[in-house]
Amino acid sequence: MDPLDRAQDILLCDLCQKAALQSHCELCQINLCKACVGEHLSDSSKRHNVVPYKQRTSIPNFPKCTNHTQKHCELYCEQCDIPVCSTCIYSGKHKGHDFSYALQKLSSKPKILENDLEELEENIYPTYEEITSDLNSEKVNLEKHYEKLTTAVTKQGEDLHREIDIIINKQKSEIDEMKKEHLAALNKQQKEFKQITLDIKQSIADLKRILDSNDVSLTSAYKSKNVEFRILPPKFNVILPSFSPNQIKKETLNQMFGSLSAFSITKEEHGYTMKTSKAVSSPPVKPLLDKPELTTTIDTRYNLYSVSCLSDEEIWTCGNDKILKLFNLEGKLLKSIQTKSRNIALDIAVTMSGDLVYSDYDTKTVNIVKNKQIQEVIRLQRWIPWYVCSTSSGDLLVTMDSYDYKQSKVIRYSGSTEKQTIQFNSEGKPLYSSCCYVSENRNLNICVADNGARAVVVVNQAGKLLFRYTGHPSTTKGFFDPHGITTDSQSHILTTDTSQHCIHILDQDGQFLRYIDNCDLQHPWGLCVDTVDNLFVAECSSYKVKKIKYM
CATH class of the missing domain: 3.30.160.60 (Classic Zinc Finger)
Structure with a gap:
């Protein structure tokens, strides 16, 4: 009724x-x-x-x-x-x-759930399934490999007859122990992956149940586990033993029979890949030049905001134009791409795979150019994107201000998914002011040039404040005016001082090392380095990109 x-x-x-x-x-x-x-x-x-x-x-x-x-x-x-x-x-x-x-x-919440479900079904769950299947195959190959070892040792033993029975039994025993240890390690890891796979299946089922329900309280209570699942367990690296037979000499049977190579199992943190994460060896130490050298000047013919290396011979630029331009070092325009919105791109970055990313202030989006096709990756609500950085792990770091410009933060994205927010220090106070430029150091520290606060702010990978640099107490320089920021193979931090027409070089702990102020710089703005630590400087007022050798 x-x-x-x-x-x-x-x-x-x-x-x-x-x-x-x-x-x-x-x-x-x-x-x-x-x-x-x-x-x-x-x-x-x-x-x-x-x-x-x-x-x-x-x-x-x-x-x-x-x-x-x-x-x-x-x-x-x-x-x-x-x-x-x-x-x-x-x-x-x-x-x-x-x-x-x-x-x-709350309409955006189901979209987040759908994105999580899509990632679980299309990426995370298949990855765990594939790894589990690979472990089964590895176990099969394990049997073949150790059977081959046993056969080789047995054949060598038959040639030596009874004289080496003791040696044969000893080395067979060693093989069995290695095999047991290897098999135990694989079984343990397989069990771990099976358990995680079951958890993922449960998450998929829960998400489907929530999406099929009109109970908003279930949607509100949902907590994503995708970040947890996205971090794959370490992979065991196994150095398989081998048998090296020697020529038989009865007088030195024990020495000449042959030996098994060492067996070891180690864990490799990034052995399995959900995304590209390449380990990088320590670079050779490169001293700074006493006097940096200007080696190349490229005239782009428009006010520049940002520069990013596609390779050691090609650079992308953006400025007060709706066109993104690719130049070679001779200054030849190789490619032009108009922004999707026909607005000015505020900043650009090149990803590990060579794709171009740019931020659009007017549409509040971050976009990626793939095969000349522009795709929207991130769209913000009530926040304005400023500057972008592509990290060594394939993530994007995006700096942004609130609509009223009273708040500023750095967000880490994996694709369109927000993974990390960096906004406050351990005391709950804001880390950043406004108009922040961002770069990732080799040691995975996040380096921000906070122009509003006239400071370089560096946090570690977890977002903990490490230090703030507010300029060098030099009598020949005025107030610190940081804009672009980049890092090199030595974990130096380089930032432009636009008003003073120079570049500050800091070590990874924030200690001032020296200026670059002898290359006739005019309002330096954007920065990047190539693979051999040549510095590219985008000058806002002169329309030029300058290549500088400083190490």
Whole structure:
């Protein structure tokens, strides 16, 4: 029976709280009496849909209001960032606040769940399945390899007859022990992968159940485990033993029979790959030149903001133009790409795979160029993207400011998925001011040139503050004006000092080493280094990119 047909359960108008309700606005999800319908429709900023209460569509399973237990939270207060019911709104506590429809506000949550489900089904789960299958194959090959070893040792033993029975038995025993240790290690790792695979299957099932349900409380309570699953366990690196027979001489049977090579099992943290993560050997030490040398000048013919190396011979540039341009070192324009929105690209970066990434301030997006096709990777809400960096692990670091420019942060993305937020120090105070440029050091520290704070801010991979550099106390230089930032093979940190027309070089601990100020620099802005530590400087005012040898 409908509540309106029950005299003892008369429901009142959400607006006036006096008269019995007769109508229902499906846009705002509130109930109205006849007198309040006109007042509600007077708000022409929304396209209301008022219908008789009995003809209303079924009410979605909104979360219940914590303040009014008989009400559901149909709306969302943008200022308070909480779901609210109609009684909360008309109580006056949210006077002057902006509201949105709760389902619209939470509509992005299923998309996140769908993305997690897609990644689990298409990437993470198949990766674990494939690795588990590979371990089975490895066990089969293990049997063949050790059988081959045993056969070789047996054949050598038959040639030596009884004189070397003791040696044969000893080395067979060693093989068996190696085999047991190897098999035990593989069984242990296989068991671990099987358990994780079961957890992933459970997550997939849970996500499907949530997506099939209209229970928003389940959606709100969902906590993604994809970041945990994305970190693959270390892989065992096995150095298989081999048998090296020697020519038989009875007088030196023990020495000449042959020996098994050493057997070992070690763990390689990045042996399995969900994404590219190449280990890099320690580079040779390169001293800084006393006097850096200007080796090449490229005239781009437009104001420059950023430069990024595609190779040691080709550089991408962007500036006060909607065109991204690729030049060789002779200054020849090799390629031009117009931004998707026809707006200016604020910053660019080249990924490990050679694709170009750029930030679009006006559309609040980060985009990637693949085979001349531009794809949107990240779209921000209530934040403005500034500068981008492609990391050694294949992630993207993006600096951004809030709409009111009162907050600034660095976000790490894996594709379109947010993995890490770096915004506050251990005391809860902001790490950054505004207009921040970003680079990843060889030691995986995140280096930010915070122009608003006139400082270089460096945190470790976990986001813990390591140091702040606010310029060198030099009597020949004015205030510190950092813009572009980059790092090299020695973990030096290089940042432009635009107003002083120079570049500061710091060591990885933030200690000032020296300036580059002798190459006729004019408002240096963007920076990058190639694979052999040549520095490329994008000058904002001269339209030139300068290649400088400084090590």
